[in-house]
Amino acid sequence: MSKKQKEQEVNVYYFDNGQEQEETIDDIMKRKKAKEREKRIEERKRQEFDDKFDFDTETVIGMTNKNKMKQEEEKKREFTKQQRKRNRTIRRIKRIIKIVILLGLIIGAIIFATCSPIFNIQDIEVIDNNRVSSETIISLSGINKNENIFRFVATKAMNDIKQNAYIEEVKIRRVIPNKIQIEVTEREPKFSIPILGEFAYISTQGYILEIAHNELNLPIIYGLQTAEENITVGNRISEEDLTSLETILKIMNAMNDSGLYDKVTNIDISNKNDYSIYMQEEKKTIHLGDASNLSNKMLYVVAIIEQEKDNEGDIFANGDLNSNFKVYFREKLT
Numbered sequence: 001m002s003k004k005q006k007e008q009e010v011n012v013y014y015f016d017n018g019q020e021q022e023e024t025i026d027d028i029m030k031r032k033k034a035k036e037r038e039k040r041i042e043e044r045k046r047q048e049f050d051d052k053f054d055f056d057t058e059t060v061i062g063m064t065n066k067n068k069m070k071q072e073e074e075k076k077r078e079f080t081k082q083q084r085k086r087n088r089t090i091r092r093i094k095r096i097i098k099i100v101i102l103l104g105l106i107i108g109a110i111i112f113a114t115c116s117p118i119f120n121i122q123d124i125e126v127i128d129n130n131r132v133s134s135e136t137i138i139s140l141s142g143i144n145k146n147e148n149i150f151r152f153v154a155t156k157a158m159n160d161i162k163q164n165a166y167i168e169e170v171k172i173r174r175v176i177p178n179k180i181q182i183e184v185t186e187r188e189p190k191f192s193i194p195i196l197g198e199f200a201y202i203s204t205q206g207y208i209l210e211i212a213h214n215e216l217n218l219p220i221i222y223g224l225q226t227a228e229e230n231i232t233v234g235n236r237i238s239e240e241d242l243t244s245l246e247t248i249l250k251i252m253n254a255m256n257d258s259g260l261y262d263k264v265t266n267i268d269i270s271n272k273n274d275y276s277i278y279m280q281e282e283k284k285t286i287h288l289g290d291a292s293n294l295s296n297k298m299l300y301v302v303a304i305i306e307q308e309k310d311n312e313g314d315i316f317a318n319g320d321l322n323s324n325f326k327v328y329f330r331e332k333l334t
Contacts, residue, residue: 223270289318
């Protein structure tokens with residue numbers, strides 16, 4: 001028998017609850033190992049419980065901290081929102097105060113400007129007027145000396161001045177503190193129309209500028225269709241005559257290029273297919289036909305005028321130069 005077998009067979013006697021018990025060493029070792037195993041199992045369970053508790057605690061703490069942070073963020077956003085609202089209100093109030101102050105200054109300046117004698121008109125100057133006198137223009141404007149420079153309406157004054165047919169454009173400037181400057185652009189009479197023994201002067205735009213007994217040294221137009229009752233100062237000639245006037249201007253431009261503009265005495269447009277021009281100084285009438293090919297026609301006209309300088313008669317340029325028509329002169333028979 002081995003030593004180990006002998007040890008396992010050794011009996012141990014002890015009392016349990018007053019009774020004698022017998023146990024081998026092997027049984028004691030098994031019970032001890034069983035207790036240790038139970039202890040380790042208990043220890044493991046306790047550790048697992050602690051670990052789970054710690055995890056749940058951390059989760060709860062984490063969620064609590066997260067809620068707190070969320071609440072703090074919401075409080076911060078609400079504070080920022082309120083702060084911005086207050087800032088906007090403050091800025092709005094400041095703007096209102098600035099506007100009120102500015103309006104007050106403007107009103108004060110207006111009251112001062114319209115009431116102070118410093119701004120009473122002392123001088124009224126009219127510039128660029130030739131045909132209409134300065135006194136007439138000032139009278140039409142309704143502007144008076146010693147009147148406050150800001151109290152008259154410039155637009156009304158300009159429209160009143162333009163009631164004169166010779167005035168085409170008007171500009172009025174206030175020269176602070178006490179001067180008014182009126183600048184005008186005048187229409188120029190370029191033609192005259194005979195009417196009931198008088199002459200109506202018209203501009204290149206067809207405005208009737210004046211009706212006078214005396215004749216200016218202007219080309220007289222015959223053959224206009226505007227009714228006599230409509231030929232009044234300030235009116236324009238009829239639409240039909242405005243179209244004819246455009247043709248007349250083309251003819252006069254061609255005459256000007258040829259050096260004959262100042263020699264034109266009258267223009268007859270009665271026959272639209274044969275415009276005629278009379279030059280008293282040269283004692284000649286030019287028959288142009290229509291207003292086509294004017295430049296070439298004028299070359300022949302100038303040459304004939306030089307050739308027939310001392311002879312009275314008619315120059316016929318009323319044919320088609322492109323069809324071998326030749327401009328010719330017919331002397332007036334005495």
